[in-house]
Amino acid sequence: MDYASPGGTDTSTDLDVEKMSPAFEHGHVGALTPSESSGKPNGKQGQKTLRRLAQNREAARRSRLRKKAYVQQLESSNLKLAQLEQELQRARRQGFLVSTSGDQPHSANGNGALAFGVEYARWLEEHSKQLDELRAAVNAHAGDSDLQAIIDAIMARCHEIFRLKDAATKADAFQVLSGTWTTPVERCFLWLGGFRPSELLKLLASRLEPLxxxxxxxxxxxxxxxxxxxxxxxxxxxxxxxxxxxxxxxxxxxxxxxxxxxxxxxxxxxxxxxxxxxxxxxxxxxxxxxxxxxxxxxxxxTTRQCARALLAISDYFSRLRALSSLWIARPST
CATH class of the missing domain: 1.10.287 (Helix Hairpins)
Known part of the structure; x- marks a missing residue:
């Protein structure tokens, strides 16, 4: 049967229009409510709708937070890349890198230490993604098993950066001691090429209450x-x-x-x-x-406290990096 043919014999459409005409004439169509049109009571259906709307709002809020964290991460990465470029240029001027012309001194040790700066920038970017995942899991009240899996992954990455740093120390201990891979403000607070563990413990004791x-x-x-x-x-x-x-x-x-x-x-x-x-x-x-x-x-x-501890440590070093950005961007006098 050709449903598009004007000569069809089906008259149900005409009948429906005739039944609806009085409603259109008296302007009553706009007064129909969703519950009336669907024929369902609006009690349970309304509660489901409200829950769905609340879930959508929460999902949108989390999406905005993730987007904000991602933008901040990009800004931090851009700053880090700019600083690495400055360090590489300074190293070239000082003769740490191998010159193509052959008139500058070669330094494999210098190359190894500077390579750590590049590796650290990559590590920091991946580390930030892991912490964002951990933060989202904590905010969503994830179970201990899920949190522990993320914590184990973060700690494994920490072991990796310490291994890379050890290799850089063998290449050039003075480059590591000076902390050239860090921001200027971070370098101000370095102790033997890194953070002071006792200060970190003091921070955690004040941020992880109640213990x-x-x-x-x-x-x-x-x-x-x-x-x-x-x-x-x-x-x-x-x-x-x-x-x-x-x-x-x-x-x-x-x-x-x-x-x-x-x-x-x-x-x-x-x-x-x-x-x-x-x-x-x-x-x-x-x-x-x-x-x-x-x-x-x-x-x-505990697992949940450990998650909060990692986030507190991350926030502390993020604030130091942000302070370094403010220092660099300060108005010149």
Whole structure:
């Protein structure tokens, strides 16, 4: 049957129009309510509609938050890339990178340390995505098993960056010590190429309330032991610095410092370099302490507290990076 043919015999459309005509003539069509048109009571149906609308609003709110976090992450990444470019240009000027013309000194160690800056920028971007996932899971009141899976992934990434940093320390401990991969404000607060574990514990103790008495005691003990270890490493660092200063000062001139040691040669240059080699050990011990403190914190806290702790740490370093951006963008006087 051809339903589009004007000559069809089906008259149901005409009948329906005739039945609806009085309603159109009296203007009553607009007065029909959804419940009347559907023939369903609006009690349960209205509650479902309200719940659906509330869910849509919540989904939209989360989408806006994710978009805002993504924009902030992009801005942070752009800033980091600009800083890396500045560091690379400075390194080229100082002769750390291999020159294509061959007239600049080669430095594989310098390349290794600068490569860590690039790797760190990539790590930071991935780390931010993981933290966004963790934040969304915490806000959605996800179960402990889901939270633990995200926490384990974040901790695995932390182990990875410490491994990369160890390789960079072997390449050039002084590049790592100076923290060239970080922002200017972060570098101001560095301790032996990283954060002070005791300060991080102090931050967590104030941000993770309420904690049980046992947890508070454990964190207090951990903070005390961390402070002792930090003080010991700081003393060793100061002793190393003083020893190198005395060694360099005892050399008669720069030429004698660089002279190759012979039967009657000057050994001060070799002595200074040998003493500076101890810096690599100190930096590695400092990173071992940082990683051990993070692991101990994870052991002391519950899964949900550990998630909040990781977010608190992330927020702290994000604020430092934001402060660095404000400092760079400040009006010149």
């Amino acid at each position: 049980t008495e046992k947890q508070l005691d454990s964190i207090s003990v951990l903070q005390h032991s961390s402070q002792q270890a930090e003080d010991a490493l700081s003393r060793e660092m100061e002793a190393l610095r003083q020893s190198v200063v005395e060694t360099v000062a005892s050399s008669g001139s720069s030429s004698s410092l660089c002279r190759t040691a012979g039967p009657s040669g000057d050994y001060t240059g070799q002595m200074a370099v040998a003493k500076l080699g101890a810096l690599e050990i100190l930096l590695r011990q400092a990173d071992d302490l940082r990683l051990r403190i993070l692991q101990e914190v994870q052991r002391i806290l």
